[in-house]
Amino acid sequence: MPTNPGDDGSPRPPEGNWLGTPYLTFRRKGPFATVTLHRPEARNAMTPAMYFGIRYAASRVNTDADLAGLLITDTGDVFAPGGDLGGGGADNWTQCGSALSMDVTPFDTLRKSAKPVVSGT
Numbered sequence: 001m002p003t004n005p006g007d008d009g010s011p012r013p014p015e016g017n018w019l020g021t022p023y024l025t026f027r028r029k030g031p032f033a034t035v036t037l038h039r040p041e042a043r044n045a046m047t048p049a050m051y052f053g054i055r056y057a058a059s060r061v062n063t064d065a066d067l068a069g070l071l072i073t074d075t076g077d078v079f080a081p082g083g084d085l086g087g088g089g090a091d092n093w094t095q096c097g098s099a100l101s102m103d104v105t106p107f108d109t110l111r112k113s114a115k116p117v118v119s120g121t
Contacts, residue, residue, distance in 0.1 A: 035057045043077070043081055045083065072120075
């Protein structure tokens with residue numbers, strides 16, 4: 001299995017930690033993909049890179065004919081309280097998003113997804 005998206009030339013997203021942050025993992029299980037938030041020490045507060053990674057995962061799921069939808073889940077005792085008001089530390093992609101002239105939040109991408117996106121613990 002390739003370790004980075006596109007390593008094998010296909011649009012199929014691989015499993016693992018390739019979403020731009022160690023706080024997200026991507027797994028395939030049958031016709032569904034799962035993105036897991038794993039930042040329990042901050043109660044899964046979302047960093048800018050986490051928002052970007054979820055957006056990227058949703059776009060990759062939409063291009064994969066073998067996947068029917070995306071589940072966003074978590075580890076720890078809180079699903080996702082919102083953005084990390086502490087700045088996100090080394091995981092801060094705010095400058096990256098503005099440099100690329102894009103909004104790093106995934107909400108519009110999720111709303112417009114051609115495939116279902118579901119979240120839950």
